[in-house]
Amino acid sequence: MLDMDKFDALQISIASPEKIRSWSYGEVKKPETINYRTHKPERDGLFCERIFGPQKDWECFCGKYKSIRYRGIVCERCNVEITKSAVRRERMGHIQLVTPVGHIWYSKGSPNYIALLLDISARDLEKVLYFQSYIVIDPGNLPLSKKQLLPEEGTAGEMGYRELREKYGDMFIAKMGAEAIKELLAEIDLVRLEKELAEQLKTSTGTKRTHLLKRMELIKMFARSISRPEWMILDVVPVIPPDLRPMVQLDGGRFATSDLNDLYRRVINRNNRLKRLIKLQAPDIIIKNEKRMLQEAVNALIDNGRRGKLVTGPNNRPLKSLTDMLKGKQGRFRQNLLGKRVDYSGRSVIVVGPNLKLHQAGLPKKMALELFKPFVMHKLQQKGLAANIKSAKKMIEREKDEVWDVLEEVIKHHPILLNRAPTLHRLGIQAFEPVLIEGKAIRIHPLVCTAFNADFDGDQMAVHVPLMLDAQVEARMLMLSSNNILKPADGNPISSPSQDMTIGLFYLTIEKPEGDDYPTQTFKLAKGTKWDEILLNEGRPCNFRLAEDISEKLLKYTEIDSKEVIDLLNKAKVDTVKIFKPQVFGTIEEARNAFETGSFNLLYPIYMRKDLFVTEGKAHSKNETTRDHYFRTTVGRVIFNDNLPPDFPYQNIQVKKGTVSSLIKRLFNEYSLTEVGEALDKLKELGFKYATVSGLTISIVDMIDPPKKREILEQADRKVLKIRERWEKGEITRDERKQAEVDIWTKTTEDVTDDLVQKFESTKNLGEYNSVYMMAYSGARGNMQQIRQLAAMRGLMSNPRGDILAFPIKSNFREGLNQSEYFISTYGARKGLVDTALRTADSGYLTRRLVDVSHDVVITNFDCGSELGVEISPIRQNRTSNNIMIDDIMVPIRYRISGRILAKPIINPETNKPLELTVGDEEIVTDAGLYCTDEIAKAIEENCEFTLNFNKLQVGMICAEQVIDPKTNRLILRPDRPLNEYVLNRMQECGFNECKIRSKIVMRSPLTCRSKVGICQCCYGADLATGKRVDIGEAVGIIAAQSIGEPGTQLTMRTFHLGGVALAQRSYIKSRSTGVARFDTLKLTKVSDRSKFEIGSGQETFDKTEFGASLRTVVIGGHLTIEGQKGRKDRVHIPVGSEMKIEPGSKGYNAQINARIVNI
Structure with missing residues (x-):
C-alpha cells in the first residue's frame, strides 16, 4: 500500500484498460442518476449504491440490513455492501466502450504524441479519428504504403477506398477511427524502433534531425514508464466516485449537480445508442456518425473545448471537464494541494496604530481570544481556574474576567503573522508581537504600510498564528517587522x-x-571707536546680521563678516546700526x-x-x-x-x-x-507631532497663478500663428507644422511651470512655504507635474493611439477647463484606467513565470572556486533623447561593486601591482576574493582612475573619458572601452599628451558560478535586505523574481514622445566630482538666441525678451576640467552648443549642473 505521507513526487501516466477495470467496483450501464420520486440512486446508474457503496452508513439500498454489526456483508437482495458512506468518495466505476476512442490529451495539442509516435501529421490523424479518411494498416502486395490515407471516394487520377475494395477485395487492410490507430500503435516494437531511429540520426540533419530526436525522446519515455502506446486509445472510461461529483437538493425541490454528471451522461447515452445500432445492423454511415459522436463525448468529458465546440449547460455556461478540475488557479493542484485554508487565522479591516512600536500590531481582544482559544483553555486548566477542558470552554464563551488575564499571559511571547493580499513580495507577510485592543479592527504601525502597500481606506488583513515552536522562532528571528527594515530588492529602507x-x-x-519678532540690538558709534572694533569681534560666537536696510549694497540680513562690509558701512556714514541679536x-x-x-x-x-x-x-x-x-x-x-x-x-x-x-x-x-527600531519610532512620533503643530492646510488660494502666464501664452500664440501662415503658404509640410507646434507648446508649458516655481521659491527663501509646494518639495506627497496641472497649465495631451495632440490645455484645475479642453483630457484619463487594469493582470502573470523559472536557484555552498567573473563599469548615458552626444554617469561604479567579491585583482596601471587603499585606519590590497563593503567600494571608485602620459598607454587599457578629435569634434573612443592600435594612432595624430585610464574591475557573478546546483555565497555577494553576506539556503531566485514582479504593477508602459526642443531643454551635464572648475581648454563663442521656434516662424530679426537675452555664450569645443583633492583632475566633455551654468574658478559639487545642452 502506498504511504501517503512519504513520497518524493507525483506523476500522471496512462492507465491500461486492465488497470482501470481493477480500480472499478462495477460497470455503469445507465445514464440515470437518482429516481425522481424516491430520490434514491438508480441501479447501474451514475450514483448506483451497488457499485459505489451505500448513501447512509451501515445501511443497504433495500433496507434489509441497518446496523454496524452487519459490516462487510453484501445484501443478497440489492447487492449493496454494508459499510460506511465515506467509501462513495473512494470507489470508482467504469464505462465499457463499444468502440475504442482516442484520448484527447495525446491526440490533440502540441506535441501530438500519437501523431509523433506513428510519424504521421496531426491533420491526418484527426481525419482518421473522426471518420473522414481510411488509413492503410496492411497494404498487402498492392501499390499502397503503410499508414497511407485513403479518401472514401476517389478523385481524378487517384483511387479511393471504395474503388480499391471493389477492385482488390480483401487483398489489403485499411480502417478508420480510433480502432485503426490502436491497431497501428499495438504493432510498435519500442526497442526495435529506438534502434532504427538511432541509425537514422547518424545521417540526418536540420528539421528532420529535430523531428527524430523528439520521436526518440517519446519512445524512451514510454520505455521508462513501462506504458504501452496503444493505451493512448481508450477501451474503458473510468468513472470517478459520486461524492466527488455530487448532486444536492436545493430548497425549491430542484437539484444542483456537478458538470461531470452531464458529461458522463452524454458518454453513456451515445455508447448505449451505438451498441443498439450495431445490434440492429444499422447502415455504415449512421454507425460511423455515432462513433464520431462518442469520440466527441469522451473528448468533452476529458477536456471540454480542446477540440470543436464547447459543450454548454442550460444557461450557455461551458461545462467543467476533468482537465478543468485540475488545471489553472482554481484547479485541484493550485487551489487545494499547494494552498489550503488554514486554522488559527482571522481577517479584519486595518486602521492606523500610531502608538504602537515597530514590532507590534494591535489585535482585537475578541479575535485574539478565538485565535488563541486552545492555548487559553489549556492555561485555565493548568492554573486550576477550570476543572476540565469543557468548563474552560464555557468560561471563554461567557468571557469571564479571568479569561482576559490568561489571554494576556498566553500572547505575551507568541508572535502573530499579518498578511495583506496581494502578497507580491516577501514583505507582504510579516510577524508582530500582538497587543490586545478594544474594537474590531486590527491596528498596524504606520511605518510598515509601505511594505504591505496598505492604506486605511478599507483594506483588510489576515492574521495567522504560528503553532509549532520552530514556526514561532522563525517568525521572531526572520519575519519580525523590526528585522525587515530594508527592501530585499534594492537594499533601500522600506520602513x-x-x-x-x-x-x-x-x-x-x-x-x-530672522523675522520681525526676532530680538534686535542697536549699536551706536562712540567717539574714538570704529565699526570693525564693535562689529568684527573675534570673541563672539557668530557674525552679526543687519536688521534693516542701510543702503543699496547693505540690505537687511547682510552678514557683517569682512572688512569690505565695514568699508561699505563707513561709506554710508551711519552712526547707528540695528542688528539681529544672536540667540546663544x-x-x-x-x-x-x-x-x-x-x-x-x-x-x-x-x-x-x-x-x-x-x-x-x-x-x-x-x-x-x-x-x-x-x-x-x-x-x-x-x-x-x-x-x-x-x-x-x-x-x-x-x-x-x-x-x-x-x-x-x-x-x-x-x-x-x-536601536534602529527605537530611532524609527521616535521619528514617527516626532513627525506626527510636528505635522499637527505645523497646522498645514490646503485651500484654493494656495494654488497661486504664475505672474507671467498670460504673457508667455500670448507669445506662444503669436509663434503658432506664424507657423500656420508658413504652412498655408506651402513653405513647410503638415508634419513639420505639427512638430513645430508641439515644440512650442512643450516649451511654453515648461516656461509657465518655471515661472510658478520661481514664485514659490521667492517665498521659500523668506522661510514662508506655500502649503502645496511644501508637500511636493519635501517629498511628502505629489510632485511638480501635479502642481503644474493644479496651478500653471495642463499642457499637451495624447489621443488614444498615443499621438500628441497639438492643441494644448492652457487652463489649470484651479481655473477649470472649458468644454473642449475637458474632452481632450478624458482620453488620457480613460487610457490610464484601462492600462492599470490590464497591467495588474500582466504583472501578476509575469511574477508567476519568473518564479517558475527561478525557484530552484538557492545559495547552496560557500565558494564554487570559479576564477571567472563579469567586468564592471559605470552605467552611462552616451546620448540625450534627441541624439546629442554626452557623457553622463547614471549609476556610479561604487553602487555596482558594493556587496560583491573581486574575481581578479584591481591592477594599478602605474605600478602593475594590485591597487592599495586606505579605508578608515586600515590598509587594504584589492586582491581576488576581497569582499567590497560600501566603504571599500567608495575608496575603489575614488582611486581607480589614473591620468597617464601618452607614452605609458598600452593596448587593452580601459579608457575613462570620451576621446574626441579637437579638429573635427568627432568621437574617437567612448569611455569604458579598451584602447586599441587604431585609437592610439588617432590620439597620436591629434596630439594627445595624456589620457585618463581606469583599472579593470572584474567581480564574481551568479552568471559565472560553477556550482552544480544553485549559486555559491561568493558569486552572489551580499543579501541586500541585511547588508551582509548572503546565508546558505537563501532562496535568491524567488527574491529576484519578486523584485522584478512587485514593482511591475507601478510601471507605466506609456511613452510620451516629445519633439526636438522639448527634449533638448531637459538635457544637462552634471559634475561627477567636487572641485574647482577650470575653463582653460574650453572654446566659447557668442551666438544669437535663435530657438527652433523662431527659425520655424521665418523671423530674421530677434528682439531681446524678458525671458532671456538675444546673445548666449555657448561652447564650441574642448573640455571642462574640475580640479579635486590630491591634485586629481576630472575632464568632462561638453557638447557643442551647450550653455555653461557655472563660472570659471567656482567651486563645483558632485551632481551639480555644469551646463545645459541646447541646439544652436
Missing part, C-alpha cells in the same frame, strides 16, 4: 517615514530668516525650554556650542576663534537630533523624504536593529 511624518519632520527642520544657548534643555515656554520660535536660527554634539568634519586647529566653536542651527533641528542615537553626528540640514531614507540606511549600517 521610512512618509507623507504626514515627512511633512512634520520637514517643518521641524525649516530655518526661517548653552544646553539642549535650555533651547528646548525656550521653545516650549513660548519665548522663542521653533524655526528661528540659534547658535550652540559644537562640543555639545557629535559633529562630522575637521579636527580643531590652534588658530581657531570663538566663532569656530559655535554653529548656526534651529531649535527644531536640535529637537530632531535629540531623537537620534546619542553618538550619531549632528544633522544640521532640512529634512526631506530622501534625507530620512539615507539617515535610516546609515543607522542600519552603524547600529543594532533594536
